[in-house]
Amino acid sequence: MKKDFKPTLLDFGSVQIYLARHFGFCYGVENAIEIAFKTIDENPGKRIFLLSEMIHNPKVNADLTERGIRFLQEPNGKQLIPFEELTKDDIVIIPAFGTTLAIEERLKAIGISVEKYNTTCPFVEKVWNRSEQIAKKNYTVIVHGKPTHEETRATFSHAAANTATVVVNDMADAIQLSKYITGEKPLDEFYAEFKGRYSENFDVTKDLQRIGVVNQTTMLASDTQAIADFLKTVMVSTHELTEANTEERFAETRDTLCYATNDNQSAVYGLLQQDANFAIVVGGYNSSNTSHLVELCEEKLPTYFINDAGKIISDKTIRHFDFHHKEELISNDYMPEKDPVKILITSGASCPDALVEEVIRKIVSFFKPAISVDKVVESFA
Numbered sequence: 001m002k003k004d005f006k007p008t009l010l011d012f013g014s015v016q017i018y019l020a021r022h023f024g025f026c027y028g029v030e031n032a033i034e035i036a037f038k039t040i041d042e043n044p045g046k047r048i049f050l051l052s053e054m055i056h057n058p059k060v061n062a063d064l065t066e067r068g069i070r071f072l073q074e075p076n077g078k079q080l081i082p083f084e085e086l087t088k089d090d091i092v093i094i095p096a097f098g099t100t101l102a103i104e105e106r107l108k109a110i111g112i113s114v115e116k117y118n119t120t121c122p123f124v125e126k127v128w129n130r131s132e133q134i135a136k137k138n139y140t141v142i143v144h145g146k147p148t149h150e151e152t153r154a155t156f157s158h159a160a161a162n163t164a165t166v167v168v169n170d171m172a173d174a175i176q177l178s179k180y181i182t183g184e185k186p187l188d189e190f191y192a193e194f195k196g197r198y199s200e201n202f203d204v205t206k207d208l209q210r211i212g213v214v215n216q217t218t219m220l221a222s223d224t225q226a227i228a229d230f231l232k233t234v235m236v237s238t239h240e241l242t243e244a245n246t247e248e249r250f251a252e253t254r255d256t257l258c259y260a261t262n263d264n265q266s267a268v269y270g271l272l273q274q275d276a277n278f279a280i281v282v283g284g285y286n287s288s289n290t291s292h293l294v295e296l297c298e299e300k301l302p303t304y305f306i307n308d309a310g311k312i313i314s315d316k317t318i319r320h321f322d323f324h325h326k327e328e329l330i331s332n333d334y335m336p337e338k339d340p341v342k343i344l345i346t347s348g349a350s351c352p353d354a355l356v357e358e359v360i361r362k363i364v365s366f367f368k369p370a371i372s373v374d375k376v377v378e379s380f381a
């Protein structure tokens with residue numbers, strides 16, 4: 001069935017809010033949170049650790065730490081609690097992004113189960129399965145993802161266990177990689193240029209002969225598609241392939257984005273069809289999928305990336321995150337003197353809906369709404 005990506009209009013009279021048709025929590029995140037809280041309830045007295053942040057949302061992670069859960073690593077892999085401190089009686093929850101085979105082995109060696117409390121999202125596992133299928137056919141796996149992101153590190157590790165693997169961050173990286181396919185660059189430069197991002201024993205002379213692209217599930221769909229299309233074209237022209245024999249060199253691997261990423265991104269395209277004064281995107285500042293929603297909105301209108309309603313200081317001032325430079329900024333006079341003011345709102349896959357509601361209530365409180373938030377909500381009940 002064709003999905004509807006038209007936003008919902010919440011009309012308060014002097015302020016009109018367009019809410020994305022799909023936003024917020026995805027299956028993988030809900031499932032992971034549910035398992036984490038169930039694990040706490042069912043294991044009183046046990047030490048429970050999370051490998052790293054459950055999801056990229058500070059509120060959810062704070063709730064978990066308040067219930068006694070401790071994090072073993074930072075999202076970038078930095079160790080907070082040494083593995084040596086763990087014992088076989090401890091519980092370690094694997095987060096929704098999954099983890100590397102090396103970490104799984106490490107935990108198993110201590111005697112800790114990596115299956116029982118594993119919340120790896122099935123959509124991430126789908127990418128691992130896809131990589132394995134490609135690997136069995138002797139393709140090298142190109143992972144489109146952020147090299148330091150937990151999910152990309154996990155996907156890299158699973159792919160690299162089966163075949164040569166290399167990570168590209170973006171199109172600029174893909175273009176550089178293509179120069180080793182076409183021979184435009186001396187092959188030995190590859191190792192310095194892609195340092196830390198290729199699998200052990202990667203042989204650039206033979207490992208770029210047959211390739212397939214998979215992605216971190218939360219990348220921008222259009223970027224992954226563009227990278228895959230570009231590398232396919234490079235393979236076709238370099239090896240003088242035809243449509244009939246392209247698969248000899250390039251594996252078709254469409255649809256390794258998860259449904260939630262796809263739907264949330266498509267809903268932003270739907271949202272951007274509306275004329276509006278600015279957009280607010282709610283989510284954790286280190287959330288990859290949220291930053292991609294910001295990126296889409298920024299192309300069309302002023303966009304404020306906030307992680308909770310508290311960042312809206314007043315109707316004049318807003319504190320928001322510039323994810324390009326990784327810093328919080330303060331903007332003044334962000335609310336135009338218009339009647340009505342039109343605002344687009346969405347949130348990332350790891351953002352609880354309650355935070356979006358708080359944001360809406362805060363904004364509406366700056367106006368004299370013709371109708372209350374509760375009344376508008378009721379009309380949708």
Ligand code: SF4
Pocket residue numbers: 026027028029096097121122123124217218258259260261289349
């Ligand atoms: S964003 Fe997608 S892949 Fe990631 S946890 Fe959610 S459903 Fe799974």
